[in-house]
Amino acid sequence: MLAKYGLADWVSDSTPGFIRRRFVTGEGIAVTEYPVEVRIRLALTELGTTFIKLGQMLSTRADLVGPELAAELAALQADTPPDPPELVRATIQSELGAPPEVLFAWFDDKAVASASVGQVHLARLADGAEVVVKVQHAGIEGKVRSDLSLLATVAQLAETNSKELARYRPADTVAEFSRSLMRELNFHTELNNLLRFSQNFAKDPRIRIPAAFPELSSRRVLTMERLEGYSIAHLERMAADGVDRVAFADLFANTLMQMIFRDGFYHADPHPGNIFVEPGGRLGLLDCGKIGRVDEQTRDDFIAIVAAFLTSDVEALTDQLIELCETPPDLNRSAYRADVAEFVGEFGESLQGGLDLGAAFEAMFAIIRKHHLIVPPRVNMLLLVIVQIEGTARQLDPNFDLTGTLQAYGADLLRKRFSPGQLQKEIVRTLRDWRHLLRTLPRDTSTLLERIQRGELQIRVQQHGLQGPLNRLTYGILVAALLLGSSLLWALAAPPAPWGISLFGVLGTALGLALGAHLLYLIWRA
Template sequence: MELIEVPQLIRNADRFREVVTILARHGLADWISGVPSVWRERLRVGREDESLTTAERIRVAMTDLGTTFIKLGQVLSTREDLVGTELACELAQLRANTPSDPPEAVIAMIESELGAGVDELFSWFDPVAMASASIGQVHRATTHEGLHVVVKVQHPGIERRIVNDLQIMQKLAEIAEQQSDRLRQYRPVETIREFQRSLIRELDFHRELQNMNRFRKNFADEPNVHFATPYPKLSSRRVLTMERLDGVSVSDKEALESSGADLTAIALCGATVFLDMIFRDGFYHADPHPGNLMILPGVREQDQETTPPRVGILDCGMVGRIDSGLRDDLEAALIASVTSDAASITEIVVRLGEVPLDFDEPALVCEIQELLDDYADQSLRDFDVSGCLRDVIRIIREHRIYLPAKVAMLLKVLAMLEGTAHQLNPDFSLAELLQPYGQQAMRRRLSPRRVFERMKTRVNEWDHLLSILPKDLADVLHSLKQGNFDVHLQHRRLEPVVNRLVMGILTAALFVGSASLWSSGVSPQLFGVSVPGFLGCLLALFMGLRLTWQISRVR
């Protein structure tokens, strides 16, 4: 343990013990063996939920552990490629039922962040929260200009608690990666690092405000969709004031049925908005579950009839981005899917993800080809996008390919989008809606302009290489001439292999030497048997059995 970790460990000791205790109570801490003995005693606590499956116990444990772990569970529910379908579906049920803070604490937070009294900031402020989530709670208010708004206020002290929990998660992830072969395949350290970056960004309400403004700009000419207007002068890092949207939540089935709105048109409009975000803008809302979507009444314009109902989109804290490289790979995968080119799809998957050392590429090509054949006979109307994506993720997971978070998020958003649209219209077909986007992508990729741009990029890359190659080559030759050319090799997880190799050599040498002493009858002897030879052979036998057991554990 590094000395710099000691103050952190002391500061988080009580919380660490609490986390270990809860994990042990749900039978999820058997892999923890690298912690102090005082904490390891907590592992002997009896389990309370013997009748639950492992996925259910993980969900219950994360609920008991609180905000940060619930957030982690929600993020892992989007990584079906990493944790599997069963656990991802179970974690998707996680919801943080956080009690609201006392009014005086909320008012103190607002006044501290905005530098003025609540009466100076708002003409009316409701001290009773209308909703409370894991990071913050929401209050109704009215500005002095008569605007109806909602004020999102971060829970006092939540940032400090989250930072402490993230430190504990990081330490547990390191222990899991060192101690458990089963957990190592989930890449706990890398997953926690991604989650840490995402959650720290979510704690800054300035980012959500910027996301809302960008969405409003991208859809400024779209009358059928509406994002709440944020008010920067009444917002800060921990307080976000935005327009209040009054409508019917898509999660409220009874209200939807009684609203009289054309749900088929609403489903089409909402799905189109999200596909525009993905394929047109490369910047999309990454959490399209029903609770974040509303049906808003139409607006009456001057001398015109009331417009049709609109789709209101809430909670812009979680977003995804598609850069030019990922867009090119997606377009190439789409073209390969249309032409049933399994080898090209495999090449794209390998390029996007990280493959294990024993990766079997021909087997992956074969499985992808079988998948393409299975869905080839389905009509566009009946094509199950969610089912196809689940099959793709299953194949990727079986081959232990680790997808980047941005790719996994995009796949999850598409599957979630189809599920949300089906709540509005059971006959909705996302595949039909995707078809024109696919055609546009193919035309764009094969257009002369894109071909010229790719050629120009390759020429620039070769030009850059040719410009630096002579100097770099001259430096290498000069180092060789001077005799100070060094090659630095970096290995990963080679220490256990070397240790076992050395142990095997020592075991063999000990056995051969002891057998020689035994056969030569070296004194002292007992019942005619050389004691040093016998003890040496016995020790060598023990070392050999122990080495065999260690090798069998790691297969």
């Protein structure tokens, strides 16, 4: 597959044209005519569900793959044909214990949509309620598990054999992706998300979350209420219905901000197709399978970064980003600070005239990638969702500015952060930690002294990066020994020695020279 899409090293510009022309897309276009980002997207699409999902996940990691590839991977869509009706009915009966005609007053055998994981059918309950039934594709879980096992093996090999790739910890990225995808394959996850969102916004009549039906749901089947409205992508229909797009953009943005900063549990895929205009101008949310969580520490870190940027405090922003990310041991702090200062100077001037958050985050990710910092997945998802919120809101209101909303929520969080109640909680937590330390310190100290007296104290020193040089040193000693021994055999004309030349001496010397050249190559590559 990599060879077909020109992603293998041997399919390059130096490869004869008659070979490269054999690799074409479904439209008959030579794949090497496309940019590498497009070829990666095409290869992932052809590899199927798991790799499409991997590409979609990587599209959120501009800090790892760069903005160009991230933008291309964001266009990945799974064109998966629906399962035949008899297979769908068998899945429902297996999961829910009865066929569709018994569970529903009406069930449409024809799927209205089919994605990589499942397909959607319309149905009606006995009480007349209109619902949608999401059914997982048959056999998809086994295929996904097999693909994930392959990805884990490849990621581990890449991390072991490439210092450059090891910086980005591909094994951890694949592990994170595996956990996310396996959660997505379990429809109980989306069911619980729907129930939690409904509870969080139960007192807000402006927000409509589809009601879930646990008794008609399982690990592979999900039944939920069918919303009556339409996607906000239909701007003409919103205008015809008299919907105030500016007010709706504010409602949408504030709803997502409440999820993030109030609840710490937010919808992580807020694109226009998942945002509905409901009767009465209410806001409906669809596809709650992908969510993000924000703990108290992450909220505090994010607000500190926003505050440092808004006040153009270069030192504070530099320190906050280093504290937030995982930094390499060889970080050039002065060069990093200079890049942050340039970033603040470039985008700080835009604060009064409307800041483009997407461009600002893209520039920030470029700095992070340049200096090999690693953004924690939870923070990366939060930043991406905030950019999506601004982009979606600007489709409704081109003049929408999320900066003011962020400032308002940041100020509110700072007030709560230093409120008497919160300070009291932190004091109690700190006192609890000190109490635990003082209670265990004498025992730990006594145990340490006893081990020292018995001579059982062990100090382990682990040196990283020495295995390669040690291997090359051993290799060099063996090559030198081979050359020395072969030279002696040659000089002494040790038999067998046709024409007075030691055969083993010649062969050993030739082998030693070849191995010596290989050793020099290894040293040069390292």
